[in-house]
Amino acid sequence: MDDADFIMLDGIEKVFDVRRKVGRFRRERQRVRAVDGISFRVPRGEMVGYIGPNGAGKSTTIKMLTGILTPSGGRLRVAGIDPSRERTRLAQRIGVVFGQRTTLWWDLPLIDSYRLMHRMYRVPDGRFKLNLERCVELLDLGALLDVPVRQLSLGQRMRGDIAAALLHDPEVLYLDEPTIGLDVISKAKVRDFLRQLNAERGTTVLLTTHDLTDIEQLCRRVMVIDHGRLLYDGALAGLHEVGRSERTLVVDLERELPPVEVVGARVVKVEGPRQWLAFPAGASAAPLVARIAAEYPLVDLSVREPDIETVIAKMYAERSDEEPGEAGSEEAGRTGDRLGTDGSRLPN
Numbered sequence: 001m002d003d004a005d006f007i008m009l010d011g012i013e014k015v016f017d018v019r020r021k022v023g024r025f026r027r028e029r030q031r032v033r034a035v036d037g038i039s040f041r042v043p044r045g046e047m048v049g050y051i052g053p054n055g056a057g058k059s060t061t062i063k064m065l066t067g068i069l070t071p072s073g074g075r076l077r078v079a080g081i082d083p084s085r086e087r088t089r090l091a092q093r094i095g096v097v098f099g100q101r102t103t104l105w106w107d108l109p110l111i112d113s114y115r116l117m118h119r120m121y122r123v124p125d126g127r128f129k130l131n132l133e134r135c136v137e138l139l140d141l142g143a144l145l146d147v148p149v150r151q152l153s154l155g156q157r158m159r160g161d162i163a164a165a166l167l168h169d170p171e172v173l174y175l176d177e178p179t180i181g182l183d184v185i186s187k188a189k190v191r192d193f194l195r196q197l198n199a200e201r202g203t204t205v206l207l208t209t210h211d212l213t214d215i216e217q218l219c220r221r222v223m224v225i226d227h228g229r230l231l232y233d234g235a236l237a238g239l240h241e242v243g244r245s246e247r248t249l250v251v252d253l254e255r256e257l258p259p260v261e262v263v264g265a266r267v268v269k270v271e272g273p274r275q276w277l278a279f280p281a282g283a284s285a286a287p288l289v290a291r292i293a294a295e296y297p298l299v300d301l302s303v304r305e306p307d308i309e310t311v312i313a314k315m316y317a318e319r320s321d322e323e324p325g326e327a328g329s330e331e332a333g334r335t336g337d338r339l340g341t342d343g344s345r346l347p348n
């Protein structure tokens with residue numbers, strides 16, 4: 001296996017047969033093409049964003065990459081391993097974090113979950129100790145180890161789950177919405193940790209998120225999937241250009257003033273002393289901020305990213321010749337399940 005083909009998908013498909021209610025008594029079999037011929041390569045050590053709207057096929061792709069689901073067609077390899085055929089062997093080399101589920105035991109203190117994983121995944125003692133110490137330090141878990149998981153905040157639990165996925169030193173980490181529902185400080189902690197993990201250990205990371213700031217801060221490359229197809233594969237800046245999306249600069253002035261006039265942005269909303277200015281997402285906010293600060297009594301400011309749905313809607317608008325497939329629906333029963341570190345479902 002070549003390092004350039006560390007994760008490799010060639011024309012991968014996943015079709016689900018579902019029975020849907022039609023009228024009062026009839027049920028009809030329907031085929032849902034969750035993933036529809038996706039091909040990409042991820043070299044070893046790369047951190048890639050995998051984004052798309054709800055029901056686009058992201059989780060299905062990740063489940064095929066872990067071996068939980070078997071593709072209906074195409075060829076798939078992770079570290080040279082066919083995931084669905086050698087799931088146990090692959091489990092030693094991958095870690096999975098699903099933001100909306102947990103691998104931890106709800107009623108046990110955090111440290112007991114880690115001890116159980118140590119045994120279950122047969123991690124050598126020395127390696128377990130080192131990895132645990134490192135995660136505890138970098139993810140700031142020291143004070144939480146004796147706390148039952150159900151008493152942790154979402155951000156604390158997420159950090160606990162990320163540590164759980166890394167105790168066996170995986171070469172690949174799949175993260176499905178790792179910052180969902182977290183406050184700004186928790187998000188920053190998780191992002192700092194992932195950046196460090198990737199830089200120091202060369203861990204290959206595939207990151208699914210609805211938060212474009214995650215991608216901006218962590219990934220040089222982003223893949224966009226919708227209706228099971230790859231719409232875009234490249235730099236985030238390029239995606240903004242394709243989607244012609246805009247970021248928003250929110251400025252708080254000392255007092256209520258007429259709309260700010262500045263080259264490179266336009267005011268889209270004014271509310272008292274607060275004004276919202278739209279500017280191209282591919283451009284830097286710095287010169288804009290400098291110009292406004294020089295000419296207006298600026299008190300505070302923040303930059304808001306466009307949401308993924310808006311970017312993708314604009315991409316569609318520009319590529320109106322593309323045929324969208326079936327709209328996705330939410331997968332049933334996704335919260336509350338407990339998963340193994342390879343993403344498999346475990347008994348509660």
Ligand SMILES: Nc1ncnc2c1ncn2[C@@H]1O[C@H](COP(=O)(O)OP(=O)(O)OP(=O)(O)O)[C@@H](O)[C@H]1O
Nearest residue numbers: 016034053054055056057058059060328329330331
């Ligand atoms: N086990 C299943 N049985 C039937 N259909 C499924 C199953 N899992 C997923 N699907 C369908 O496949 C499509 C893709 O779902 P998937 O969960 O991969 O999307 P997603 O991009 O991860 O969405 P989200 O952002 O909401 O998590 C959806 O239409 C979904 O309803």
